[in-house]
Amino acid sequence: MVSQASMQYLYDENGKKYLDCISNVQHVGHCHPKVVAAISKQLATSTCNVRFVSHKLTDCAEEILKTLPGLDTVLFCNSGSEANDLALRLARDYTQHKDAIVVDHAYHGHVTTTMEMSPYKFDHGSSLRQPEWVHVAPIFDVYRGKYRLANEDLNNPEKLEKAGQVYADMVKDVIEKAEQNGRKIAAFFTEALQSCGGQILPPPGYLKLVAEYVRSHGGLMVIDEVQTGFGRVGSKYWAHQLSEDDFIPDIVTMGKPMGNGFPVSAVVTTKKIADRLGGSVGYFNTYGGNPVACSAALSVMNVIKEENLLDHSQKMGELFHEQLNELKKNHDCIGDIRGVGLFWGIDLVKDRETREPDQELALQLILKLRKERSILLNADGPHTNILKIKPPLCFNADDVKNTVTALDETLKEMNK
Amino acid sequence: MVSQASMQYLYDENGKKYLDCISNVQHVGHCHPKVVAAISKQLATSTCNVRFVSHKLTDCAEEILKTLPGLDTVLFCNSGSEANDLALRLARDYTQHKDAIVVDHAYHGHVTTTMEMSPYKFDHGSSLRQPEWVHVAPIFDVYRGKYRLANEDLNNPEKLEKAGQVYADMVKDVIEKAEQNGRKIAAFFTEALQSCGGQILPPPGYLKLVAEYVRSHGGLMVIDEVQTGFGRVGSKYWAHQLSEDDFIPDIVTMGKPMGNGFPVSAVVTTKKIADRLGGSVGYFNTYGGNPVACSAALSVMNVIKEENLLDHSQKMGELFHEQLNELKKNHDCIGDIRGVGLFWGIDLVKDRETREPDQELALQLILKLRKERSILLNADGPHTNILKIKPPLCFNADDVKNTVTALDETLKEMNK
Known part of the structure; x- marks a missing residue:
């Protein structure tokens, strides 16, 4: 208690x-006084949703975009699950393909579609089964995965780079096998670092190479930063930026740390992709981008900078x-x-x-x-x-x- | 602005x-001072999630259950969409059926599954199509629906009761047709009053009769109170309680008004149904039931009482x-x-x-x-x-x- x-x-x-x-x-930090003050102030001012424009929304989107060069559009939601579900919808609407490739042991959220994309759940006793539109690539784990390094090589840069290539080629195999079965890949989803799956870092080169393979088959590269974003990895704002500076995902999802405990999440992508979302009805989310959530996220980003x-x-x-x-x-x-x-x-x-x-x-x-x-x-x-x-x-x-x-x-x- | x-x-x-x-x-009321104070106080105390037990969660669940006789279990989420998605999962796991019947023009939320259950979306330009597991029953609209009343009869109790019977029988037809096609109904979903569809009240007797039909075919009755709950209808706490005192749904979902602008929602059901959820992995939601959300909901319920x-x-x-x-x-x-x-x-x-x-x-x-x-x-x-x-x-x-x-x-x- x-x-x-x-x-x-x-x-x-x-x-x-x-x-x-x-x-x-x-x-x-729990109950960080600056974040508490910012949320409390906005709560007492207005909680109106995006039907009513608020500059908090645009300010917050701008701050996020400063950290993600190459992307230009932010869609706000309430939870990492909602963000990953929306990322799937974006990828499907843009590519007109249906399927997703996920990494073994991945966890992408608790709504139906994201459970179906989470081997962490469906392989471990969930009542939801892996659907035909989900393909599982081996986890890029050089310690316990399909391709392992010897104990003395676990931190050897050359061996790790080779492992990145090997694991990326496994994704290529999954894509090709899926296509042979008449399936088409809308997106490859991966956590930037795998969290529930056991704190696993992708080997250098892996993400960039996978992105090349996926894109060459008409799919998008989606990076789930729900557990790992906002500076947790130290040298970079986002974990997927760790190894290659020039790797730019098509879609990035973020959540948990974003509101320091206030429910807020977001999907960041390009206008080109976002414009194709949802057909003529578009996207509406009651709380998504409400000024309280945006104040929370803005103050988290300010504290990260100030401290x-x-x-x-x-x-x-x-x-x-x-x-x-x-x-x-x-x-x-x-x-x-x-x-x-x-x-x-x-x-x-x-x-x-x-x-x-x-x-x-x-x-x-x-x-x-x-x-x-x-x-x-x-x-x-x-x-x-x-x-x-x-x-x-x-x-x-x-x-x-x-x-x-x-x-x-x-x-x-x-x-x- | x-x-x-x-x-x-x-x-x-x-x-x-x-x-x-x-x-x-x-x-x-926007920024109701008592609700703002309750949320702000809890934000400064702890925002820890349900991995850490908090009495706010149990207090909040108890207050909700007082208003819903016959139900005994509350699962917390962040949005109406998450709540309806979870209701679908509950119904599927409990009944071991897959399909849902929804009412024409209904809107149940913006995640993939709930969009697929929302004719309001998929009939009006959405890129998502009605999937084979979703069946649409005619809207119970005596003014614009399939079975209409004359202008002078729109408030005639006997004619309305007859309309309730006619519209409920249409649901029965949908169930039977689905079963003839080898489908099995996990749940009938309806908003207690249809909101986006045009502010439509179900005729008296309709909900109770539909529940009988659905249950006799092994399905559950799910009432979406996301737009209509917490006393909006005046004489009762929940809109589905308006016409028959002895009508008890199997699952009730709630959201929007619950946190007065703070993102919180819930699914209320029975232990018998909840116990079958999710297989051995159960259910986990990062923010669901966090003490800030529960403080918000508790203070909304207190204000409803006090005022x-x-x-x-x-x-x-x-x-x-x-x-x-x-x-x-x-x-x-x-x-x-x-x-x-x-x-x-x-x-x-x-x-x-x-x-x-x-x-x-x-x-x-x-x-x-x-x-x-x-x-x-x-x-x-x-x-x-x-x-x-x-x-x-x-x-x-x-x-x-x-x-x-x-x-x-x-x-x-x-x-x-």
């Missing part, structure tokens, strides 16, 4: 304080890189460490050679850290063995150190 | 004041009934007046006998009222000839009189 939240801390009903390594939604959160996230990422790799040296149960900025995964294994996932250890660690160290961590991935770190961006150097130290000491106590 | 909004009034950038007859979302808004809406409905019928006597261009509480439609015609819709007059009236009288009205329905009145519930007796007088004087000036 959370009774209060402030920046990177949560408090239970007894006032006990917890360090929050989980809440990527509260992006610039230099990209720089900060980048620095915290460097600390995590260093300290987690040190941790790995001392604990054989850590098979892989991967991440960037304030987005990290710790892959727990029973055996470094076989890479057998250790779900039980992940769950024990989470419980012990919460009870004994007041640190909140979570696990995800298809085997629920990957510890996820994706805290509010105000997470500081002491928090990094405390988290890694707590992991170190707890693993020692457990003789792991 | 709206620069400020307060209760039933909007102000443009020059400070000019408008009477708002349109905004059903800002249900208890006796059901009583008030009922009384304003009686005034509208009286004054609009008087207006109709003086203007032949008004073919039909229909509504209840603060939900009214004025059906404009070129000829009372042929009932030919007069879209042009509707558009002219809206423009003149805005420019010359500072009153905001809207038109809807398949012919865009029906003036819609669905203001915030604080709309008072003077506002009713001013609106009707403005219509009267403007129509006189136009020699209509």
Whole structure:
């Protein structure tokens, strides 16, 4: 039971304080005073929707577009699910194709179509099945995927580049096989970094190459930044900008961190694509682009700028890189460490050679850290063995150190 | 351009004041101070989602359930579209059937599935077509539908009851025809009162009878109260409760007025149905049921109680009934007046006998009222000839009189 939240801390009903390594939604910090003030002020001024034009909408769209060169149109929605559903509609209307390719273990949202595009759901007990219009490409995971790198090569740039090529070619195969079956691809969807699937970064070159393949078959490249956008990765505003500066998606979806807890999301694309949406009825969304949501997003973007959160996230990422790799040296149960900025995964294994996932250890660690160290961590991935770190961006150097130290000491106590 | 909004009034950038007859979302009044205060307070306390339990969620669910006897489970989402999509998933998982019956001209939302269930969209230029799993029943419209009443019988209770039977039998025919084609009905969806379709009230007996037919074929009865709930109809909390006290739907969806402008919606059903949702992965929605959304909904329900808004809406409905019928006597261009509480439609015609819709007059009236009288009205329905009145519930007796007088004087000036 959370009774209060402030920046990177949560408090239970007894006032006990917890360090929050989980809440990527509260992006610039739980209840950040500037964001609360901006939302509250707009709530008391007007909540009228887009039937009534407001300059908040245009201001917000302009701020977003500054971060996404090559794109020029923003459509607002309420949730990442709505944004991904709208991205599918845009791609279908523009290409006049129907099908989507998604990556294995991907999660794109909880409405019917986005569930149908989420192997994370339909492969794991959901009542929805993979429909014929959805094709699944292998996950670009050099640690657990179809094409793996040796332990000593996991950070080798040349080997990673080769892996990017191999995994992109697998997408090409999926496209060709689909076309042989008379299907046509409207879009390739992928999270910029895969989150629920286990904190996986696409190898360098992968996204750009996939975009070439998909476009050459008449489809669009859709990047889901719902979990990963707004500076979480440190050096760039968006995770898909990490490896190639000249890679420009056709559609980018964004959500969670955008409103710091206020429900708002968006689809960003080009006018050329947006103009073909929906036939003559177009698009209307009751709350989409309402001035309160836009005030929330604007103030989040302002705080990111004022507090230099990209720089900060980048620095915290460097600390995590260093300290987690040190941790790995001392604990054989850590098979892989991967991440960037304030987005990290710790892959727990029973055996470094076989890479057998250790779900039980992940769950024990989470419980012990919460009870004994007041640190909140979570696990995800298809085997629920990957510890996820994706805290509010105000997470500081002491928090990094405390988290890694707590992991170190707890693993020692457990003789792991 | 709206620069400020307060209760039933909007102000443009020059400070000019408008009477708002349109905004059903800002249900208890634009920027109602109590709702603003409740949301702002919670925003500064915690926005943590349902992964962290909050008593706001349980309090809010309990308050909603008090108004819906026979139902016991609430699932929270962000928008009416998400709620209707979830209702479809619930019905499909529970019945193990796939298809939906909707009413002609219905509108259930802007995500892919709900667009596919909205003849308002797919019959009017949308790029989405009616899929094979969607069946359309005739609209229960005694003025413009397949089964019409004579002008003098439009308010005759016996004739209306007969119409309810006739229209319900049409749904039965749709079910039987679908089954002959090997299809199975998961749910019948209808708005409790049809809004975008032209402010249409189902005739007495219709909903209950349709529910019997649908259930006897293994389907569920889903009532969409997104536009009509939370006391808008005056004598009852929900519009579907208007004619039969003992009619209990299987699923009720709600949205717009629920948060007074804050994005929140819900699906209410029974535990028996909810327990079968989603297979082993269940349901998760990032913002659904977050404590800010719940605080918004709770404070809306409190204001409804404290300010006796059901009583008030009922009384304003009686005034509208009286004054609009008087207006109709003086203007032949008004073919039909229909509504209840603060939900009214004025059906404009070129000829009372042929009932030919007069879209042009509707558009002219809206423009003149805005420019010359500072009153905001809207038109809807398949012919865009029906003036819609669905203001915030604080709309008072003077506002009713001013609106009707403005219509009267403007129509006189136009020699209509």
